[in-house]
Amino acid sequence: MEQQISTNQALRSSMNMQFEDGIFIKDYIRMMAYMIVLCFTLAISLSFWVLSITASTYYGTLQPVSPWRWLFSVLIPLFITFRAFKRRNLDHGGAIGAMLVGFVLSMANMSFFGALLTFFVTSSKLTKWKGDIKKQTDSDYKEGGQRNWLQVFCNGGVPTELALLYMIEAGPGEIPVDFGKQYSASWMCLSLLGALACSTGDTWASEVGPVLSRRKPRLITTWKDVPAGTNGGVTPVGLVASVLGGGTVGTAYYFMQLLLVKDLNFTVPQWPLILYGAIAGLFGSLLDSFLGATMQYSGYDESIGKVVSYESPSVKRISGKPILDNNGVNLFSSVLIALFLPGFAWIFWPRH
Numbered sequence: 001m002e003q004q005i006s007t008n009q010a011l012r013s014s015m016n017m018q019f020e021d022g023i024f025i026k027d028y029i030r031m032m033a034y035m036i037v038l039c040f041t042l043a044i045s046l047s048f049w050v051l052s053i054t055a056s057t058y059y060g061t062l063q064p065v066s067p068w069r070w071l072f073s074v075l076i077p078l079f080i081t082f083r084a085f086k087r088r089n090l091d092h093g094g095a096i097g098a099m100l101v102g103f104v105l106s107m108a109n110m111s112f113f114g115a116l117l118t119f120f121v122t123s124s125k126l127t128k129w130k131g132d133i134k135k136q137t138d139s140d141y142k143e144g145g146q147r148n149w150l151q152v153f154c155n156g157g158v159p160t161e162l163a164l165l166y167m168i169e170a171g172p173g174e175i176p177v178d179f180g181k182q183y184s185a186s187w188m189c190l191s192l193l194g195a196l197a198c199s200t201g202d203t204w205a206s207e208v209g210p211v212l213s214r215r216k217p218r219l220i221t222t223w224k225d226v227p228a229g230t231n232g233g234v235t236p237v238g239l240v241a242s243v244l245g246g247g248t249v250g251t252a253y254y255f256m257q258l259l260l261v262k263d264l265n266f267t268v269p270q271w272p273l274i275l276y277g278a279i280a281g282l283f284g285s286l287l288d289s290f291l292g293a294t295m296q297y298s299g300y301d302e303s304i305g306k307v308v309s310y311e312s313p314s315v316k317r318i319s320g321k322p323i324l325d326n327n328g329v330n331l332f333s334s335v336l337i338a339l340f341l342p343g344f345a346w347i348f349w350p351r352h
Contacts, residue, residue, distance in 0.1 A: 069107065069172065077102025080117070089124040093149030101156035105192075108163035109174055112192055114256035115249045116159065119200045122248060126207035154331040155199045158338050162192040174260045176267040179346055190342040193253050193273065194280040197246035198337040199330065201281025202288045204245030209238025219319055220289045227300055229307035230318050231326075232293020239282065246281015250274040268350040276345055280337055288333040296329055297322040 077099050085095040098120070106113035170185040177186045209217070216225040217233030226233045254273040257264065264270065292298075299315035301308045308315060311322065324332070 073103050073107040076113075077106060080120075084120070084124065087124075088146055089127075090152070091146045091148050094147045094152050097149040097152035097156070098147075101152065101160050104160045105163045107172055108167045109172070109189070110260050111174055111189075111253045111256040112159065112163055112166075114252045115193055115196045116156070118249050118252035119155075119196050119203075122245065123200065123203040123207075126204060129207065129211070150327055151330075154327040155334070157331070158195045158334045159192045162188050162195070162338065166192070174257065176257065176261050176264060176270055177273065177349070178268050179349055180351060181267070187342050187346070190276065190345050191338040193250065193277060194284075194341045195334040195338040197249045197277040197280035198284025198288075198334045200249045201242035201246040201285045202330065202333065204281070205234075205238035205242040205285045208241040209235045213237040219293055220286065221293045221319070226298075226318055227307050229298075231296040231298045231309070231320055231329075232289045232291075234286070234289050239285065242281045242285035243278045244281075246284065247274055247278035249281070250277020253277065268352060272345075272349060276341075280341055283341065284333050284337045287336060288329055291324065291329045291332055292326075293319050294321070295323040296320045296325065 080102065081090060081095045081099045084090045084098065090098055102113065102116065105116050166185060166188045169188065170182065175182055175185055177189050179186050210228050213235040215235065217228060217230060217235045218224060219226045219230065220232050220234050250273045254270055257270050257273070297309055297311065297320045298307055298318040299311060300318055301312070301315045303314045307318065309325070
């Protein structure tokens, strides 16, 4: 009997060792994969620097990227994403995606990076804020509000592409938004700011509205009362939050302009950036709500007492069609704001 017990203990110990070895191997492979991606990212960033120096050699009008700017663009996004990962604001894929987005935007223009950082920090804080209340209405709520690579792409993909186009057009560096002197580059700056303000405004409205609003949201297409958590539902509190969110991003952009742009006294006023961010936040939130109400399915699941985005016998339809998910709605909203809002800004932007 004692021999059988000892045999079972040995077998159990062997199985535990095999299980621990398997976990160790998986962790090791995952760590090596991230190291490879990190090295690949550093190689890409270094190639940006080499290309800028080469281009400045052949084209004297282009300003090469300084080593300090390159180091900042690599180390600061790496530090921020590492802290965000440790605090469970990002998962593994989200951290890598955020690092790439942060590198491109900070390499292109520090005002871009300031706006991006403001969006990320405020959105992460608000996502965790009053999580116990949000769990009662949000069927997709995740502890810590971790963002994956797809969410990072849908919020940061458009700004990243615009930052790359900006570097091709004007080169890395900070410039004032002035349609008279830098028409194309100013358009790209406002497109990028609009996309980030749109994402910020929508996030602030989604995170603040359900918590502070004392009345049921109204569906933006019919203006009828709908349960909290319905895609396309708006509240006065949420709309005010979207204005404040976009205005905060615009303020961050404007503050970086004051710090870094040379000879700012000899160009047009830059304070409209704050107003532009606020308008982009409001319009982005409204556009996101309209797309959510029409192209995103919402139904009330009586078995769990929450609004869901799937169809089943126990789900009563509220609005929308199952065409887009939340990530798709966010992406389409930021694209449309980035495309069209700078055109309206151009009409009213100050001139000399």
